[in-house]
Amino acid sequence: MRVFITGASGFIGSAAAKELISHGHQVLGLARSDASADTVTKAGAEVLRGHLEDLEALKKGAKESDAILHLGFIHDFSDMPHNTAVDRAAINAMADAIAGSGKPLIIASGSLMVAKGAVATEDSEISRDPGPYDRWRSEDLILALTKEKNFRGMIVRFAPTVHGAGDKGFAKIFVDMACKNGRALYTSASARWPGCHRLDAAVLLRLALEKGKSGGIYHSTAEQGILLKDTLELIGKRLNLPAECVSVQEAAQSLGFFAHAMTMDNPTSSEKTQKELGWQPKEVGLHEDMLAHYFD
Incomplete structure (x- = not known):
């Protein structure tokens, strides 16, 4: 094609x-x-x-x-x-x-x-x-x-x-924001993202x-669903910064739109996709990838 x-x-x-x-x-x-x-x-x-x-x-x-x-x-x-x-x-x-x-x-x-x-x-x-x-x-x-x-x-x-070397999306933005703010902030202890x-x-x-x-x-x-809390704590540990759960209002002062997005609990299955298309994800997971590429 x-x-x-x-x-x-x-x-x-x-x-x-x-x-x-x-x-x-x-x-x-x-x-x-x-x-x-x-x-x-x-x-x-x-x-x-x-x-x-x-x-x-x-x-x-x-x-x-x-x-x-x-x-x-x-x-x-x-x-x-x-x-x-x-x-x-x-x-x-x-x-x-x-x-x-x-x-x-x-x-x-x-x-x-x-x-x-x-x-x-x-x-x-x-x-x-x-x-x-x-x-x-x-x-x-x-x-x-x-x-x-x-x-x-x-x-x-x-x-x-969606992660990998060269990422400029959410995961890299969270790293950059933690560096800027001196804290790895998140707004929900239970929110999960795929x-x-x-x-x-x-x-x-x-x-x-x-x-x-x-x-x-x-x-x-x-x-399917990675706790944002775990991701931000990984960022904090890697940067030697505190990871803190704060209110949306407090976080919005430095995170803007992302403070609200981080409250969304969004575990998402791809079981039907995998069966219908024969798709089998095989690359490394988010946290392993972040440790390899996101803190240079």
Whole structure:
């Protein structure tokens, strides 16, 4: 297959590009800058210049490819309504471009979209919070468009802690914040988050493209639920800093958005995903990976 990837130069996208190419697929990667284009080229992929708000570029990439991985997202927590609106516009544009083709279009979502308080499965209802963080609307959109426009739409929900060398996501942010604040802060002693190595996530994406069902929802979670308390205590111990559980209000003064996110109890199963796609995560777990790569 020739696969068009948005976010192809990103942490997960670059791993997915290499995984696909190593299994005989071709990759066309969206790149908005020279640096991103260089990353895409070094992965062995072809470059399409453009960005997530360049709808004509997105349509071109979708039309010229056999499959689409939509992994790009604007990670600016100060303006989430804009970011999620851009995401939906991108999905609409690419869906229009492949209408009637039966092509696979996979969008990225997150396990934190799923209702909290119990182990989330692929069949669990998402939490439709009316607040500014409304990325869940993209899930509803892709499933509706899949039926309406006759293509093979799917959702892959990633763990909030997709980890590996070069990570700039939640786990690395927690390390950096602890260094800045002189304390490793967390806001719940019981909140659990799933984890997954980026290379395992890349394999799942390839398998979903090759085997996934239209309307399928898949979970990229290798570890079902890691106590955030344990993660922050590991950070504190490694940095020789105190790890402290504080109120959301106190934590928000230095952690901002993350103070609220850390209260979410989000254990997430991938049992159905593993059975349906034959996915078997094999890379190291979050804490082992952090000790190896996050404190240089």
